[in-house]
Amino acid sequence: MPLREFAAWTLAHGLQRRVLQRAAAKGDVMALLATDPAFYDDPYPSYERLRADGPVVRNGFVAGTVDHAVANAILRSDDFGTGAGQGELPAPMRRLHGLVRDPDTLSPVDPPSMLAVDPPVHTRYRRLVARAFTARKVGRMADRVQDVASRLLDDLEREPTFDLVGRYAAQLPVAVIADILGVPDAERSQVLGWGNHAATTLDPGLSWAEYRRAATALREMHAWFGHHLERLRRNPGDDLLSQVLQDPEAAELTEEELHAIGLLVLGAGFETTVNLIGNAVVLLDAHPDQLARLQADPDAWADAVEEVLRYDAPVQLTMRAAVRDTEVAGHRISAGEAVLVYLGGANRDPAAFADPGTFDVRRSNAADHIGFSAGVHFCIGASLARLEATVALRTLYERYPDLRVVGRPERRTTRVLRGWEYLPVSTVARVPA
Numbered sequence: 001m002p003l004r005e006f007a008a009w010t011l012a013h014g015l016q017r018r019v020l021q022r023a024a025a026k027g028d029v030m031a032l033l034a035t036d037p038a039f040y041d042d043p044y045p046s047y048e049r050l051r052a053d054g055p056v057v058r059n060g061f062v063a064g065t066v067d068h069a070v071a072n073a074i075l076r077s078d079d080f081g082t083g084a085g086q087g088e089l090p091a092p093m094r095r096l097h098g099l100v101r102d103p104d105t106l107s108p109v110d111p112p113s114m115l116a117v118d119p120p121v122h123t124r125y126r127r128l129v130a131r132a133f134t135a136r137k138v139g140r141m142a143d144r145v146q147d148v149a150s151r152l153l154d155d156l157e158r159e160p161t162f163d164l165v166g167r168y169a170a171q172l173p174v175a176v177i178a179d180i181l182g183v184p185d186a187e188r189s190q191v192l193g194w195g196n197h198a199a200t201t202l203d204p205g206l207s208w209a210e211y212r213r214a215a216t217a218l219r220e221m222h223a224w225f226g227h228h229l230e231r232l233r234r235n236p237g238d239d240l241l242s243q244v245l246q247d248p249e250a251a252e253l254t255e256e257e258l259h260a261i262g263l264l265v266l267g268a269g270f271e272t273t274v275n276l277i278g279n280a281v282v283l284l285d286a287h288p289d290q291l292a293r294l295q296a297d298p299d300a301w302a303d304a305v306e307e308v309l310r311y312d313a314p315v316q317l318t319m320r321a322a323v324r325d326t327e328v329a330g331h332r333i334s335a336g337e338a339v340l341v342y343l344g345g346a347n348r349d350p351a352a353f354a355d356p357g358t359f360d361v362r363r364s365n366a367a368d369h370i371g372f373s374a375g376v377h378f379c380i381g382a383s384l385a386r387l388e389a390t391v392a393l394r395t396l397y398e399r400y401p402d403l404r405v406v407g408r409p410e411r412r413t414t415r416v417l418r419g420w421e422y423l424p425v426s427t428v429a430r431v432p433a
């Protein structure tokens with residue numbers, strides 16, 4: 001057994017797994033949400049149990065909130081930081097983990113990932129990437145997104161049933177982000193495979209087997225990305241990564257920082273939007289009246305995407321740790337204390353959304369959801385994700401107005417990311433009995 005890897009797992013996941021399992025056995029809702037498939041398959045009843053206990057709840061290890069106002073306040077407050085991506089661990093364990101972890105397996109929640117650093121370091125990284133994802137630049141990608149969607153559906157023309165996730169929802173975002181980062185077509189499916197394994201590292205308390213699978217994928221992904229960077233340095237294209245590599249500010253970044261930034265944008269670019277598209281198809285299948293409204297008014301697709309982000313958020317959870325003693329909603333949070341911010345729960349807060357358990361594609365304030373987070377870490381790719389999902393769904397239902405879910409869809413087993421692994425659909429109209 002590779003000792004260093006085992007030590008890194010023990011510190012980052014193993015001990016926490018033990019604590020979570022014990023707390024879950026005693027019925028702690030936050031621990032059950034992190035460990036028990038019966039709870040994270042449908043987390044919404046558990047969010048209501050947490051809500052009934054107040055705007056900030058505690059289980060002796062962490063605090064948590066499903067309150068929209070509190071969640072928003074925490075995410076926007078500079079009294080809170082990312083806790084180096086592991087705010088729930090005691091500081092000495094975090095420091096030790098920083099020493100033993102293998103730099104070749106750094107994950108999206110390990111510093112120096114943008115998700116795990118605070119300003120001013122975060123500001124420097126973010127500035128470099130944000131330039132590429134302004135609403136104007138994303139607007140110029142609309143034709144390309146449409147081409148990809150149409151081409152993927154052309155390829156499915158002769159198949160009356162197919163896996164919507166594997167053949168469409170996952171393929172579209174990976175093709176778009178690969179273009180943006182100059183990744184050749186032939187390498188995309190490999191990148192998708194690594195990304196699926198790496199995505200599990202967002203979850204707390206991984207088993208040793210899960211951790212090892214993710215570490216292997218991350219190691220291979222880092223090695224590939226090193227080659228990719230070399231290739232673009234020697235032969236720059238007109239992609240974002242080539243531009244970043246020529247930026248004088250990027251010249252000051254270490255290789256480790258470049259990997260962290262590049263791989264986060266790449267992974268975040270396809271591991272999330274796939275869930276948004278899949279969740280939307282399942283919701284529309286279960287709510288034919290809502291689909292009919294969209295088919296009668298195709299301009300409403302963009303609003304429908306906001307409602308899917310609210311009703312069934314593709315990223316359910318993030319975490320912040322207080323950097324100083326502070327107070328939210330009348331609750332004192334001590335320096336170092338971690339708070340689980342349940343984005344998916346906050347999006348169902350009746351104080352923010354009337355009748356929050358109703359899926360309504362015309363909800364007037366759906367865009368007040370915090371599915372893309374808020375504050376300095378607000379999703380850089382939000383405009384791109386909105387564009388991709390709107391185009392993907394509109395094009396899908398224009399081509400196949402009778403599309404329906406058939407067979408047995410399978411959920412992804414991830415807890416932070418919520419979506420479908422396998423989603424069989426039929427494009428053929430149901431024959432009336």
Ligand code: HEM
Binds near residue numbers: 114273
């Ligand atoms: C439906 C699709 C998406 C969802 C739901 C989503 C959600 C999120 C959330 C919740 C965060 C912040 C996490 C936190 O506060 O701790 C985030 C950050 C981020 N997202 Fe997205 N995302 C999506 C698509 C994308 C795409 C397409 C990209 C590609 C460009 C992207 C790139 C990023 C990056 C780079 C960050 C880190 C920002 C920072 O830390 O400053 N995301 N995303």
